[in-house]
Amino acid sequence: MNAAVRAVVRRGLSAGLEVYGIRRGYEGLLNGEAFPMDLGSVADIIHRGGTILHTARSERFRQAEYQDQAAAWVKAQGLDGLVVIGGEGTFKGMAELCKRGVRAVAVPATIDNDIPHTDYSIGFDTAVNTGVEAVNRLRDTATSHERIFVVETMGRNSGQLALAVGLAGGAESILIPELPIDMKKVCAKLERGIARGKVHSIIVVAEGAAKGFKVAEEIEKCMGTEIRVTVLGHVQRGGTPTAFDRLLASRMGAKAVDALREGYSNVMVGISGTELKLVPLDQVIGAEKPIDMEVYTLAEDLAK
Ligand code: F6P
Numbered sequence: 001m002n003a004a005v006r007a008v009v010r011r012g013l014s015a016g017l018e019v020y021g022i023r024r025g026y027e028g029l030l031n032g033e034a035f036p037m038d039l040g041s042v043a044d045i046i047h048r049g050g051t052i053l054h055t056a057r058s059e060r061f062r063q064a065e066y067q068d069q070a071a072a073w074v075k076a077q078g079l080d081g082l083v084v085i086g087g088e089g090t091f092k093g094m095a096e097l098c099k100r101g102v103r104a105v106a107v108p109a110t111i112d113n114d115i116p117h118t119d120y121s122i123g124f125d126t127a128v129n130t131g132v133e134a135v136n137r138l139r140d141t142a143t144s145h146e147r148i149f150v151v152e153t154m155g156r157n158s159g160q161l162a163l164a165v166g167l168a169g170g171a172e173s174i175l176i177p178e179l180p181i182d183m184k185k186v187c188a189k190l191e192r193g194i195a196r197g198k199v200h201s202i203i204v205v206a207e208g209a210a211k212g213f214k215v216a217e218e219i220e221k222c223m224g225t226e227i228r229v230t231v232l233g234h235v236q237r238g239g240t241p242t243a244f245d246r247l248l249a250s251r252m253g254a255k256a257v258d259a260l261r262e263g264y265s266n267v268m269v270g271i272s273g274t275e276l277k278l279v280p281l282d283q284v285i286g287a288e289k290p291i292d293m294e295v296y297t298l299a300e301d302l303a304k
Contacts (some may be wrong), residue, residue, distance in 0.1 A: 001050065001051040001053075001085055001109050001122060001123070001249065002042075002045040002046060002048050002049070002050065002051055002052055002241075002249075003045075003046045003122075003241060003245065003246045003249035003250050003253070004085050004107055004109065004122055004249035004250070004252060004253035005021070005042060005045070005051060005052065005053060005085070005253065006042040006045055006046055006250070006253070007249065007250040007251070007252070007253025007254045007257075008083045008253040008254070008256060008257055009021070009037045009038075009039075009041065009042045010039065010042065011253065011254040011257040011258070012257050013038070013039060015257065015261060017257075017261075018036065019036070019037045020034045020035060020036055020037060020077075020079065021034070021035055021036075021037045021041070021052075021053050022034050022053065022082075023035070023053050023054050024053075024054050024055065024056040024058075025053075025054075025055050025056050025058060025086070025090070026056070026058040026061035026070060026093050027056040027058040027061070028053075028054075028056070029061075029070040029073060029074065030058065030060065030061065030066055030069060030070055030073075032073060034077060034079070046246055046250075047240055047241070047246075048240070048241075049126070049237075049238045049239050049240060049241055050238060051085070055086070057089075058093075061093055062093075064096075067093070067096040067097065067100065068100065070097060071096075071097050071100035071101065071102050072100075074097070074102050075101065075102070079102075080103065080260070081103040081104060081105065081260035081265070082094070082097070082102060082103070082104040082105075083104070083105055083106075083107060083253070083256040083257065083260070084104050084105070084106050084107070085106075085107045085109045085122070085253075086106075086107075086108075086109055086110070087108070087109065087110035087112070087114075087115060087121070088110075088114075088115060088284075088285065090106070091106050091115075091268065091281060091284060091285055092285055094106055094266075094281065095266065095281055095282070095285060098265060098266040098281070103260060103265040103266075104265060104266065105256040105259045105260050105264060105265065105267055105268070105269065105278075106256075106267070106268040106269065106281060106284075107122065107249075107252045107253060107256050107268070107269050108120075108121035108122065108252075108268060108269070108270065109121055109122035109123055109249075110122075110123060110124070111123040111124055111126070111127035111154060111161060111236055111237055112124070112154070112155055112156070112157070112158045112160060112161060113158070113160040113161060113164075113289075114155075114157065114158035114160055114289050115268075115270075115284060115289060116283075116284055116287040116288060116289040117268070117270045117279040117283060117284055117287070118268070118269075118270030118271050118272075118279070119270075119271050119272060119273065120248055120271055122245055122248055122249045122252065123237070123241075123245060124160070124161065124164075124245075125241075125242045125244040125245045125248070126239060126240075126241045126242045126245045127154070127161055127236040127237065128161065128164040128165055128168065129242050130232070130235060130236045130239055131151075131153050131161065131164075131165035131169065131204075131232060131236055132165055132168045132169045134151065134230065134232055134235070135151055135165065135169030135170075135171065135202055135204070136169070138151060138202065138230060139169075139200065139202060141228075142200035142201070142202060142228075143199060143200045145200075146199040146200055147200060147225075147226070147227070147228055148190060148200065148201045148202075148203070148219060148223065148225065148227050148228075149200075149201070149202050149203070149227070149228050149229070149230065150202075150203045150205060150212045150213075150215050150216045150219070150227055150228070150229045150230070151165075151169075151171070151202060151203070151204050151205070151212070151229075151230050151232065152205050152206075152207055152211070152212030152215075152229065152230070152231040152232060152233075153165050153204060153205070153206055153207065153232050153236065154206075154207055154232065154233065154234075154236050154237070155176070155177070155206035155207055155208050155209075156207060156208045157177060157208050158176075158177065158178075158206070158208065158289070159174075159175075159176020159177050159178050159179070159206045159208070159209060159291055160289070160291065161206065161236070162174055162175070162176050162204050162205065162206035162209070163176055163291060163292075163295060163296060163299065165204055166204035166299055166303075167295065167298065167299040167302070169202065169204065170202070170302075170303060171202045171203060171204040171299070171303060172186075172189055172190065172193065172201040172202060172203060172303045173185075173186045173189055173190075173203045173204070173300075173303065174203075174204045174205075174296070174299055174300075174303075175203070175204070175205040175206065175209040175210060175215065176206045176208075176209050176291065176296075177206055177208035177209045178290070178291045179291070179296070181209060181210055183215075183218045183219070183222070184222075186203065186215075186218075186219065187218075187219060187222035187223060189303075190219070190223055191223070192304075193304070203215060203219070207231075212229045212230070212231050213229050215229075216228075216229045248271065251271075251276055252269045252271070252276065255269045255276045255278075256269050259278055264278055266280065266281045266282075267279060267280055267281060268280075268281055268284050
């Protein structure tokens with residue numbers, strides 16, 4: 001997200017705009033936490049994870065009276081447009097502000113990559129790489145000790161992250177919330193592997209599909225061996241962003257500023273292939289981003 005903040009600030013300044021940062025998202029709007037940003041304010045952040053602006057879950061912003069208050073504050077400050085960076089919850093808040101006459105453009109950022117109408121959201125690629133790196137490391141122990149490992153990734157409602165980590169990490173099975181879990185199939189695959197001399201296996205499970213420890217218990221029952229579990233958790237949400245994420249965030253942040261200047265509002269910047277596009281926010285909110293079944297089937301087919 002820092003790379004996106006940097007792009008918004010610097011593109012805005014290049015265009016001769018005054019740029020303000022708002023700390024702590026919607027909480028910051030309610031508390032009047034805006035401050036001017038100059039070129040130096042975003043120096044040395046492109047390589048850092050997270051956001052220098054901080055973020056907050058604002059419970060009160062869900063209520064209409066606070067949405068009114070925030071919109072009135074934006075107008076009173078003379079802010080001509082907001083760039084809102086986040087996931088679906090953030091976008092719902094933005095839609096409320098737009099209804100109240102605030103102009104805003106959304107930039108998708110979530111490691112879950114579950115936002116429809118964009119191939120990627122900021123943070124996903126970094127999280128996938130962190131997950132794959134973890135699987136690589138676990139594989140060393142799994143091979144040496146001839147063990148089965150269960151790796152739990154984030155993804156409360158979405159299996160996009162687990163699927164990418166599983167396919168790129170060569171996992172034997174991938175369990176995701178979008179598809180029913182079939183433990184018999186998982187165990188049968190493990191047995192087939194052992195029968196042909198395989199000494200280790202990795203099962204990737206999205207936290208929203210099942211708890212890693214629960215999956216391990218089930219496998220212990222059918223395989224009769226001890227299983228090791230690693231829960232990646234918030235480790236996946238931090239760290240140096242990948243070059244891909246920095247490129248994406250830089251392009252999307254700049255595009256959001258351009259879109260506001262061109263008169264767009266209530267839209268999200270998305271990416272299709274390598275092309276940036278603007279998508280009306282009402283097409284994004286409430287829509288689903290389905291799992292690519294071709295990719296899932298490929299993962300199954302390749303992991304023997
Ligand atoms: O929405 C992104 C996400 O990383 C989910 O995958 C995860 O379940 C959740 O955030 C964790 O949120 P929190 O930090 O509030 O526990």
